[in-house]
Amino acid sequence: MENKEKTEKKEKKEKIPRQAMPEQDPKERIHNFDEVPYGYNAELAMMEAKRCIQCKKPSCVAGCPVDVKIPEFIKLIAEGKFIEAAWKLKETNALPAVCGRVCPQEDQCEKVCILGKKDEPVAVGRLERFAADFEQDSGNIVIPEKESPTGKKIAVVGAGPAGLTIAGDLIKLGHEVTIFEALHKAGGVLIYGIPEFRLPKAIVDAEVNYLEKLGVKIVRNAAIGRLKTVDDLFAEGFHAVFLGVGAGAPVFMNIPGENLSGIYSANEYLTRSNLMKAYLFPEFDTPIVRGKNVAVIGGGNVAMDSVRTALRLGADNAYIIYRRTEVEMPARIEEVHHAKEEGVQFKLLHAPVEYIGDENGWVRQMKCIRMELGEPDASGRRSPIPIKGSEFIIDVDTVVVAIGTMANPVIQATTPGLEVNKRGYIVTKGETGETTREGVYAGGDIVTGSATVILAMGAGRQAAKAIHEHVMAKG
């Protein structure tokens, strides 16, 4: 009897296939920087939401780094209560409109969704995006009640996902919160790195505005370590300091010719395009090289964002040069898929060994070597081994090096007693983000190395709790 009911229920549910999200045609979209997916409309969202079988012990929630109440918010969407769904999301996730777009759901909630065992998982990310957008579009954004003022002042360094999250949490607890951001715009990678076509900047700006409405003070153009040090912040009366400065320094390969004109770090290429709006040059003043043959080195999200930017800037040939195979590529599946649809050429098991320039110092060619996969390395991925004598030349006029980032040493160098590991990342005690300096906490990429938006947000949330306890205990 129980069994029968189960099958009936299942059959009823599984009749609805996973709903696709309408998107811009690849042929059109490579000529603009508008967002690629349009998002669900109410009808599609409710249809998709109805696929969720409302598990009693939802595995999706366990797969989410911040324990979003997934079945609950999906149920509200299924019932047409969209605003309520957004509020439910916000109980645990401060930036759902961002996460709905950039989280690697296929490795998190959707990877473990029970439906995925036999069929396709519920499109948790798309639903999250739908509810969050619905709230933003409705203009019906509630400013939550704040606890009564505690008289404690907290400094947050860096306005990326980690810093924005902790600022939101701490202000609600009644603390006075000031964010110091080195750039002229808040948002961290969300604003300078991830392109408009994947994460519209208006969404990030809206989240930042919301925090400012809550009372968070944001000081831009304030590079901590230069304008003032962490010690200066304590001297100014801050009771605790959170470091959410990201892993912002670019890594190069140190191969011959890498400093030729036309060779960028992904950070520079994306910063010019996104933060400085170089794709709108000359309306905006910052220039960018609009290459015809563009090679992007790397296989992560950053590489996909760069190569898709290159296409939109008018490249005839846009290559991904990656030293392993597609299986090992760290980029989100959706982004690889989008890149392929747009005509990106994947040169897998390839690595550059040298760049060749012309008499004016411009890159003109790239010497590549073919690779084969050997034994698994420490990360468990099979490591690439160069095949001797397999070198060949590709014509290029722009190269973007997207092989990773590392810690920027400015804060560490100017903060005595702050311990970092041998790669320069800040050492913390467990999940609280507590560093080796009393009253100084850290979280996000500056602790873990380049990771994800949601993990940085999770770290911000954990540290918020720890800082709250710390400053309240001191009376």
Next chain:
Amino acid sequence: MFKIVEKSFLQDIVVRMVIEAPEVARKRKPGQFIVLMIDEQGERIPLTIVDSDSEKGTLTIIFQIVGKTTAKLADMKVGDHILHVLGPLGHATEISNFGTAVVVGGGVGIGVAYPIAAALKKAGNKVISIIGARTKDILILEDEMKNVSDRLLVATDDGSYGFHGFVSAVLQNLIDSGEKIDIVFAIGPVPMMRVIANLTKPYGLKTIVSLNPIMVDATGMCGACRVAVGGKTKFGCVDGPEFDGHEVDFGLLMSRLRTYADQEKQAMENYRCESHGK
């Protein structure tokens, strides 16, 4: 927003400006610079802090009009506001009592050389300054440099004032005269710094140059400012701006500075048309 409180033309295309930026003014040390962005559409450009007044909370900058952003900045008036100012950036000049220090400044580089000369003087050095320009009318900061130098030598390319020739020839004469020199600071156009560095190298005369690569964030995040020093890649903004002149690959710096020549020309032409239309 950062208010412009003073503005004057030192000559046709060189402007001196005083900007309100109290926190930067308090922290700044000689050799450091700012990045400014005039408006929402603007480019971020680096400019050296020539002087500061921590009581008034102001910074002095001196810049030459070479393209759109510097032209736009030069068109701003006292009382106008610059949208963003970030600083102080870069390492401060390492100042100590070296003995005899020669400070060579060329063109608008004299503005950058001035705070260094002043700091060297304050630290007890005998400061010999050599400043040069194409012609007399465009020479800047002569009096200021005189005030902070034990000796001031002037050169003009066309001989309209002072020594007829390049600052490098003046330095050569100084070395030949038997003056015992402990350190040289050379700040100016890249070709000038290259010539000076090549000149002092055979004498093993320590020579510091201040490099001006293209920058974006100027906080070590992008690598636009890559320079090669001693065969290693350095970031001009966070590792510099000052480097050992004998180790710098000046050719690379020059070619990288030309990366956007076409776009810069286009931007400047558009700007000239627009501002003429008004």
